[in-house]
Amino acid sequence: MTALEIVRIPVLSDNYVWLVHDPESRATMVVDPAVAEPVLAVAATRGWTITDIWNTHWHPDHTGGNAAIKEATACTITGPAAEYARIPTLDVQVQGGDTVRLGNHVASVWDVPAHTAGHIAYHFADDGAIFVGDTMFAMGCGRLFEGTADQMFANMQKLGSLDDATRVYCAHEYTLSNARFAVTVDPHNEALAARLAAVEAARAAGEATVPTTIGAERATNPFLRAASAAELGRIRALKDAA
Numbered sequence: 057m058t059a060l061e062i063v064r065i066p067v068l069s070d071n072y073v074w075l076v077h078d079p080e081s082r083a084t085m086v087v088d089p090a091v092a093e094p095v096l097a098v099a100a101t102r103g104w105t106i107t108d109i110w111n112t113h114w115h116p117d118h119t120g121g122n123a124a125i126k127e128a129t130a131c132t133i134t135g136p137a138a139e140y141a142r143i144p145t146l147d148v149q150v151q152g153g154d155t156v157r158l159g160n161h162v163a164s165v166w167d168v169p170a171h172t173a174g175h176i177a178y179h180f181a182d183d184g185a186i187f188v189g190d191t192m193f194a195m196g197c198g199r200l201f202e203g204t205a206d207q208m209f210a211n212m213q214k215l216g217s218l219d220d221a222t223r224v225y226c227a228h229e230y231t232l233s234n235a236r237f238a239v240t241v242d243p244h245n246e247a248l249a250a251r252l253a254a255v256e257a258a259r260a261a262g263e264a265t266v267p268t269t270i271g272a273e274r275a276t277n278p279f280l281r282a283a284s285a286a287e288l289g290r291i292r293a294l295k296d297a298a
């Protein structure tokens with residue numbers, strides 16, 4: 057099995073759309089296309105035809121490009137069964153425990169409710185990669201729009217059970233803001249202080265800071281490091297007010 061090629065496409069103010077290509081089968085998938093045009097343009101530049109869209113949740117900055125990409129490519133759109141009513145373009149409904157394929161690469165679907173009630177993630181275990189949408193960010197987690205701190209704590213625990221080397225593909229460049237907040241709730245964490253400095257330098261140079269890894273998050277993410285749902289909820293409330 058050849059490695060997946062994964063391309064980061066920055067769109068809107070701070071969204072990342074991920075274009076994922078299997079060189080063997082030439083299957084090409086888009087995770088959470090906020091918009092269509094830049095995604096179609098990047099695929100065309102590489103000579104790839106988009107065969108699939110995988111959505112993690114219904115928010116328009118994750119699904120806004122669905123219809124136009126489907127119209128241009130006749131691709132298949134897969135997403136959370138629990139949010140079918142809010143993603144009318146879905147062709148295939150999946151939920152936790154299901155598997156989805158991109159060529160010879162298999163991803164398992166995780167239920168990760170909290171940011172939205174039906175939010176899912178896609179884990180390519182053999183590739184060491186997980187697409188988490190707005191569930192986990194570098195040094196952050198998604199807002200609890202449709203769920204609870206208990207649910208997000210469970211999500212963090214499950215993500216934290218993955219290997220350190222697992223790459224985490226999140227959907228926003230929130231890293232600098234998250235790092236500046238994280239040091240206020242975890243002021244004696246040397247790994248976090250070092251990461252804040254590295255992120256400040258990267259952003260000043262106009263560089264992206266994701267994907268991140270489970271190992272980096274385990275060392276520096278206050279939501280993943282929270283010892284209880286209550287602690288996660290307290291930190292989340294502070295971040296919401298920051």
Ligand SMILES: [Zn+2]
Pocket residue numbers: 113115118171190
């Ligand atoms: Zn969202």
